[in-house]
Amino acid sequence: MRTKTDMLDxxxxxxxxxxxxxxxxxxxxxxxxxxxxxxxxxxLASGLILPALGCRPQRREDLLSxxxxxxxxxxxxxxFFLIGVAGIATAGYFLAxxxxxxxxxxxxxxxxxxxxxGLKVGAGIGLLSLLLIRESLEDEDG
Amino acid sequence: xTDFFLEALLFVILLTGTLSLLFRDLFVSVILLAIFSFLxxxxxxxxxxxxxxxxxxxxxxxxxxxxxxxxxxxxxRATGESGxxxxxxxxxxxxxLVLFLxxxxxxxxxxxxGGPELMRDFLTHNGYRDTGAFNLVSAIYxxxxxxxxxxETIVLLCAVTGSIxxxxxxx
Numbered sequence: 001m002r003t004k005t006d007m008l009d010x011x012x013x014x015x016x017x018x019x020x021x022x023x024x025x026x027x028x029x030x031x032x033x034x035x036x037x038x039x040x041x042x043x044l045a046s047g048l049i050l051p052a053l054g055c056r057p058q059r060r061e062d063l064l065s066x067x068x069x070x071x072x073x074x075x076x077x078x079x080f081f082l083i084g085v086a087g088i089a090t091a092g093y094f095l096a097x098x099x100x101x102x103x104x105x106x107x108x109x110x111x112x113x114x115x116x117x118g119l120k121v122g123a124g125i126g127l128l129s130l131l132l133i134r135e136s137l138e139d140e141d142g
Numbered sequence: 143x144t145d146f147f148l149e150a151l152l153f154v155i156l157l158t159g160t161l162s163l164l165f166r167d168l169f170v171s172v173i174l175l176a177i178f179s180f181l182x183x184x185x186x187x188x189x190x191x192x193x194x195x196x197x198x199x200x201x202x203x204x205x206x207x208x209x210x211x212x213x214x215x216x217x218x219r220a221t222g223e224s225g226x227x228x229x230x231x232x233x234x235x236x237x238x239l240v241l242f243l244x245x246x247x248x249x250x251x252x253x254x255x256g257g258p259e260l261m262r263d264f265l266t267h268n269g270y271r272d273t274g275a276f277n278l279v280s281a282i283y284x285x286x287x288x289x290x291x292x293x294e295t296i297v298l299l300c301a302v303t304g305s306i307x308x309x310x311x312x313x
Contacts (some may be wrong), residue, residue: 039193120299
């Protein structure tokens with residue numbers, strides 16, 4: 001099969017951290033500027049896929065582990081659920097804002113939910129895409 | 143200037159969409175669909191919807207293209223036998239039908255002016271005070287409608303879990 005050139009290898013490795021950083025920015029500033037958990041999560045996922053597509057196989061293995069992505073997705077969902085349960089305990093109904101007692105408006109609730117959704121979407125979409133391309137990647141390596 | 147840009151953008155979007163249906167090589171169609179998604183995200187950005195533009199660029203032009211390329215690679219690459227463009231009588235019929243429906247909608251639907259004002263005014267006045275988010279899209283989907291978002295994450299969880307199950311059984 002075709003081998004991956006140096007240019008592709010270097011470009012994908014150098015570009016991926018910036019894509020991941022942009023994803024984190026979109027998630028953590030979702031309450032102030034355009035972005036949010038879903039958008040940032042998908043950008044995170046594309047930052048994970050980029051080295052998997054471009055890097056040489058021996059470098060890919062230690063970058064990404066399916067198990068960690070699996071845990072990340074479950075953790076994101078559990079975090080969302082626990083925040084909802086915390087709403088029952090503090091304000092009386094599911095997914096109520098637990099911080100809403102203070103006077104000045106603040107976005108802690110939305111910020112934390114964005115983090116949970118970003119983790120969940122990024123890990124989920126990343127895992128799905130990595131599983132999809134794994135088969136063709138193994139063809140290429142062998 | 144903006145109107146001309148918008149109309150040119152809409153025309154090119156229409157053109158790429160139509161061409162992606164016509165090409166026989168499915169890889170060409172997939173790349174044309176990626177261009178289609180990218181231009182759509184540009185359109186959303188011009189229409190002051192940057193959140194949707196980011197989603198369209200990341201999902202439509204990024205992840206969906208990857209999945210389509212995988213699907214084309216896993217199946218047979220070209221449809222039919224000869225020629226690079228396929229154009230059958232049924233396709234021309236579909237095209238006429240779509241154009242007819244578009245013309246019908248153009249005459250039936252009222253001209254778009256602004257949108258629902260009551261909701262817009264309510265959100266601009268109360269959105270920040272109720273949820274603390276300057277970005278009103280976040281204020282809606284995590285502040286006012288957080289329960290719907292919870293359901294959406296369950297849907298995504300089910301989709302990813304099911305796909306992982308079938309993929310791991312297959313491979």
